[in-house]
Amino acid sequence: MRKIERLMNAAITAGKDFRSANTDVVNADGISVVLLHGNKIAEVGDNFIRLFDGGWQTNTTKSRLNAILQEHGCPGECVFQKKFEWFVTLNTHNGMVTVPFFSSMRLG
Numbered sequence: 001m002r003k004i005e006r007l008m009n010a011a012i013t014a015g016k017d018f019r020s021a022n023t024d025v026v027n028a029d030g031i032s033v034v035l036l037h038g039n040k041i042a043e044v045g046d047n048f049i050r051l052f053d054g055g056w057q058t059n060t061t062k063s064r065l066n067a068i069l070q071e072h073g074c075p076g077e078c079v080f081q082k083k084f085e086w087f088v089t090l091n092t093h094n095g096m097v098t099v100p101f102f103s104s105m106r107l108g
Helices: 003-014 059-072
Strands: 018-020 023-028 031-036 039-044 049-051 078-082 085-092 095-100 105-107
Touching: 003 018, 003 023, 003 031, 003 059, 031 059, 039 059, 049 059, 059 078, 085 105
Parallel strands: none
Antiparallel strands: 018 023, 023 031, 031 039, 039 049, 049 105, 078 085, 085 095
16 A cells, blocks of 8 residues: 555544645545545445445555555455456445445445
8 A cells, every 4th residue: 555545544533624646635514525636426424335436447546445445445446447348346234245336336
């Protein structure tokens, strides 16, 4: 995990605002909103994570989302790409399940 992603996750955990380079965390009403280049890529609450692509399915977006899932999601959850399409592996009661990614999908 990159240093900026560790700092981003620390801000989410602490419920504090954060800004560094192209990444921002804005906290309001117990929800952390993560922005990449000003585009919303995630909302993290006490019992949910909502994923967005911000209109750009880039390696950096995917890396930030995976850092959030690693720190705040369930074990094994991740975003990955196969043949130019994004997918999410979810940890469910029935085991690990892979589903197509869609912007604004809610986990938790």
